[in-house]
Amino acid sequence: MTVRAGVVVTGTEVLTGRVTDRNGPWLAEQLRALGADVGRIVVVGDRPDDLEAALRHLMADHDLVVTSGGLGPTADDLTARVVGDVQGRPSELHEETYAVVRAVVDELMRRRGWTADPAAVDAGTRKQATVPVGAHVLPPVGTAPGLVVTPADGRDGPPVVVLPGPPSELRGMWPDAVAAPAVRAVLAGAPALLEDTVRLWGTLEADLAQSLRRVEDRLDGLEVSTCLRGGELEVVTRYAPDAADRLEVLRGALLTDFPRTVFSTDGSTVDDVVGDALVARGWTVAAAESCTGGLLGGRLTARSGSSAYVLGSVAAYANTAKTALLGVPAALVAEHGAVSPQVADAMADGARTAFGADVGIGVTGVAGPGGGTPERPVGTVHVAVAGPSGRRARTLHLPGGREQVRAITVTAALHEVRLLLAGDVTG
Template sequence: MTRPSVAIVVTGSELVRGERTDLNGPFFAQEALRLGLQPARITIVGDDPGDLEAALREGLEREVCLVSGGLGPTHDDRTIELVARVAGRPLVVDAGLELEIEAVSRRFAERMRRDYADFSAGVRKQATLPAGALSLGIAGTAPGVVLATGSCVVVVLPGPPRELQELWPRALVAPPVQEVLARTTRPGRRVARLYGVSESLVAKSLADAGGDGDGVEVTICARDFEIHVDIVVEPGAEARADALEAALLEPISTFLFGRDERSIEELVLDACRTRGLTLGSAESCTGGLVAKRLTDAAGSSDVFRGGIVAYANEVKQGLLGVPGPLLEEHGAVSPEVASAMAHGARERLEVDVAISVTGVAGPGGGTPAKPVGLVHLHAVGPMGEIPFHMELPGGRDVIRARSAVAALHLLRRLL
């Protein structure tokens, strides 16, 4: 089956300048694949009208064009007018949409004690759509829009990822989008998450298993110091996928930690939750990154009680109870101090399970005995304890980030 082709156009000069990272393009692409569509390209383009118009003209050559950004009230928000120009449609004011945006803008004007007249021109601009377009309502004051041109279905959503994702479900139920989705079949998708194995070894395992094809597509991606394997299965290719999956994973099964989309922090929290265990952390070189990742997960408060960032030796002693003589004899970056930090966190935070991290993140501070990149970790709980150390390559940010990931995987091993 030939899947409907999708072009993705992400607008914003701040993205082109590298001031912000694009989150909308990957979101659109993942959603398209999930729905049985085929992403053809992601184009990131600035606010220059000529560049944006050229990107939209290419995008509208596909069956679906997903666009984000440029829907605000200011002069450089040109996405809608350029979509209309490329589609050959006049611009018209959507009266219902104008009232919707006006209500939000009036409330904002009142809170700011400003005259609504200051906002009226922007409100009308945001409510002006290509003739025949469907409004999806607003997120903030920016609308979502669907336009069927006859050869392409264009979906235009706001640039802020939260607003885009808020309006995305409304786009999916719009009749023009439903008509496209009716022409395709959602493929099956299987995932495997691995840690501690190289991307090249996973690629070799895939090659030894016979490689993908015949209705099975395998993607191997190094992400966040893990290896993520995605297996997309066309209808009718399930038996081929079963055989390939088994052959691929058998030689690397010891590195496998997940078969679903849950992150390592979610897996750790779920394991604690299942066992009724509480969790805490003690961090030095990572500066709270382990605690941040754990608390980024929704619902973490029922498991994670807190963390102590003990950078200075005096804090290690005062807050974690690490003995001064131990620090003097072995130094802050040592297995002995990592163990004392973990036990101290467990006691002081009154938790069942604790993880500690101490290391030399660089760029300075290394010695021949303790070079930059040396990191000691310790996980302890009712089931026992696991010490671990590693020497990591890379700069300060990489060492810190990899140490936090390693700490989470050490907790997973303990649990």
């Protein structure tokens, strides 16, 4: 039996894009791991009518609904009351929860040295402790308790799990939420749902689509989705255990059709592949970057354990910085221009020398929106990698705005390092 779950993310700040939704995708992945098929994620602002409409819409054809946000002490935090109304459970002060929240708030204020009007603090605490009658209360991770609210007697519908908006609080509360009896009863009927990810670099979407069409009549029972993200293609497949043989058909087709561009079949990112390869060889890496302004260094060091192989990065934006910090000859810049394969090569060598690294990366380009010329239009980027086993170089002509050009450049640089580490060198 398929168990369907829906998610409602609340908050005008999320709806308008001021805050990126980190809860909806995370909840979808957690629910999938528990066997629930997430049918829809709905984002609504802090308006009770919109929240009620979203809840009723999802509750009509889902077995479980999860909300995030709207549990704070301010007037616009109305999720608990609205969920209670929809489930036919009026809200009232829960004395035990009030005592817990009050103790949390008092301790938080003491630790941070805050002072506030006692009446205002008490009003906020009472609001957070006012919950639908008969709801299962989840202990707060921050100051807001969570809830599992089932329909009142005589009503039909799924349980609604009410979680706080801050991602750290929501994730900390999740184990208690799925352990609640009403949630456990729903998920007990969920079949296992597995996920497989294959990543490619350098394959066109049209070629991938043709490959999938070739075997589509043998993929019954697989939910295959493809996504172009940051220049990489991801093929994500969700499937039940009894469809594992069909998954092997899919993976076999991808490896047969794209043996040089499939770089991950176990969910690893290019960051993981590069990091593991550097550690395996005992090599170190350093970067010299211009148009990316430090983004490559940030990406290299974002991975846990990167101190084992990353020595550093220089954001040499000005030509004088390229010369002073990396030893790029001023005459080379004058002859070929700062955005050139020659300068990218010199920057890669300069990074190796400056840090004493085994592998050096050089990046220079025109990220835009200004600065382009007919010879070097916006989106022109040169990447060079130098290492003990040889070199690699690539010229990119990237579409999009400044942010997109810089982001794809960083990913492309990592793939050039990956290819060099795999023995694919050009000199």
